[in-house]
Amino acid sequence: MPSLCAIQILSHSLIGLSFLAASWASPVSATTHSDASDIMNAPLPALDGGEGPGDEDELDPNLVPLETETPPSGPAVTEDPSSVPHAEEILEIAPLPNSSASRFADSFNPPVETPQSQASGASELTVYNVPIVMDPSVQSHIRYFNTAIRDRFEQWLLRLSRYQPLVENIFAEFHLPSDLVYLSLVESGFNPYAYSRAKATGPWQFMKGTAKVYGLRVDSYVDERRDPIKSTVAAARYLRDLYDMFGTWPLAMAAYNAGEGKVMRALHKAQAESFSDISKTRLIRRETKEYVPRFMAATIIARDPVRYGFPQSSTEPHQFEEVIVNRPLHFRAIANVTGVPYEELRLLNPELRRDATPPGGENYHLKVPVGFKAKVEQLLERVPNHKFPPLPAKPQFATAKTSLRYKVQGGDTLEKISKRFRIPLKTLKTRNSLTSPVLRPGDFLVISR
Template identity: 30%
Template sequence: EVNFWISRWNSPEGRKKLRAAERRFFPFRLTVDRVVRSSGIPWEILAIPVVESNWRINAVSSSGAAGPWQFLESSARGRRLIIDAWRDERRDVELSTRAAVSELKFYYRLFSDWLLCCAAYNGGPTRLRQLREQGSYSGFWDMLDDGILPRETGNYVPQIIAVAWVSAHAGRLGLPLNWEMPPRWSSIPLERSIHLNSLAEFLDISVSAVESMNRELNHPVTPPPQSPYSIKVPADTEEKVRKWLKEQKSDAIPERFWRYTVRSGDTLSEIAERTGISLGELLQYNGHVLRGTLRVGERIYLPGDASEPPGAEADALPRWTGKHTVQPGESLWSIARAYSVTPEILAEVNHRRLNQVLRAGSILKVPQIQEALQ
């Protein structure tokens, strides 16, 4: 089984895919290596995003799994990745890698077997755990030989092994090796929103270069201050970017936005005229509309000082109709981050002290997830 997949990944088509994966992975190599090394998990685990997405940061599967590690929305939220109107941290390579490492380490505590961890990453741990507890099977290969694994999982684990083997023997197999030093990035916490095009202009680089460092963002503007965010910049520019941020006017970006759903007959110029803002300002907050036609049902963002159009909603005011069951080890801070709110607001809504230890199993009011995504 493994030899079959080695031959597939070492074929001309497979080698082409591996070269493409390497190109996509290269800018993030230092970050990912640091996360994996500090976690203590085997480096071969990095074959997972090759098989899952071929390291496509913007990959989305038919089931809705997204990012290089292909997290479903429910799994991502369970690993404290933020998914809201402003960002999808499944596309943040460092955070999604940390989430994947956390999930794999959890599986290893269950199985003490990295092959079963990979199988669980693909198909979930429940069935595997039941089989192990029954004492019927000692490991992945026993389960595969007995034909009790789903076909996808049965192919998935040998592929992981094959990709890891081909990568480890790349030089011997004649695959090109990249000896260049990957770029270094720094993360700077923001106290307010900024436009990516303003940052790009200051750094004298393209907007796409800034976007490539911050792929989790849904728009060319960072989230409002009530949803904490750190911008990633080239490491050698960190000091001057920090200085530039301090020099920016505090009112350069509104702290509040309206979300407006496009209706039949709407045009950008008409929306701008109705809401009292310039077309240029409207485009600043909605870079995505530059890449296609305005579509009915599409959501665009308006700065908070715009006149509220019919059907718009205040993005800064989520409705607290959701419920969150506290898990062991969770705090107000970790839960607040998962729902893109501040710990202070979460504590106030739930009548808790900010430093209060939460009891596992207790229920907290949180913003309703679907509303937050609308």
């Protein structure tokens, strides 16, 4: 791994410590396992769902539609499969350091299609630390990446190389498999400016509600979903929570795409325990069914790009120094006074939505290229304040009440549930059309709040 500058390492350590302190008290981890699984659409908003009226994200000119970054659902490839190199025929899983080998082994699903022999010419086996199988769906995605969108996938790999050391360091702090870094390829091609039709934004495609749950700032001036470091820490916390909830990485990744509530309901309705089981049903969307195989295909190529004809190219790692700014300054004004290239400021600070530090007199840590910190600090007083144009008025909507579903446990009574969720007993009965006080374990009650 290339050596990073001291200030970057210091920044990583400080950010890691501050976020790690909060991560183990995160929304899922803070609840009991029964609470996390019983309340079907709580406590986390889905990454891939819509948000309520009045809670939509504003778009700014810097954003790039995700449709230009990711392939459409369902790769349709007509090229000759023989023109594409075969992936590893025998796949191994390496346990993570400081982790129980049995914990990860328990989460792996058997391959849908088990090859009978090793591919000719393969002298070494690639060792993965997440479940990777080679079935027709994965092979189809490999062909799609390698043919239909080859140029785009090559660009994704080049862009990821800038941030990969950073992501791997953060994932290591959370004891996550390093191969999960390739989830960002299928999410956004690690483009900080990518956004989807559902208003998911950033390299990890967070919805606004989920981002705020995991401590990211999202407002009219700053969108930390686009910050490569802070969004990666949030993604690590969320993936860790999903793994703790579902116990397998395929299910955790499916929940990352569809939301944990949808995956939990699919498992319950199908009486299933694995992603491969629910992927054979109509209980999850086609997009989610293809999401995990797409990740596997991206991982197989990214771990051995030369084998698939992609260059072993890389770009300068994400390095920076920080300058504390306590007033609104526009990138162009900073560039004019200090000589720091405007495009460099945009590249290092994609979370600043209006190309300027936020107003309000707060201390903001502006990232500048390595070697410019002293010069910027010396000339900062000469940079004129930036005056933001008035923000557009937001339409007012009535706030709708949200609903939760609770799975009845043995020993539960209406009185206990009423007190637990602070809902009047009469309201609980009316909302669930209950005429008898008898509850059966496994039934679901609608809980309003």
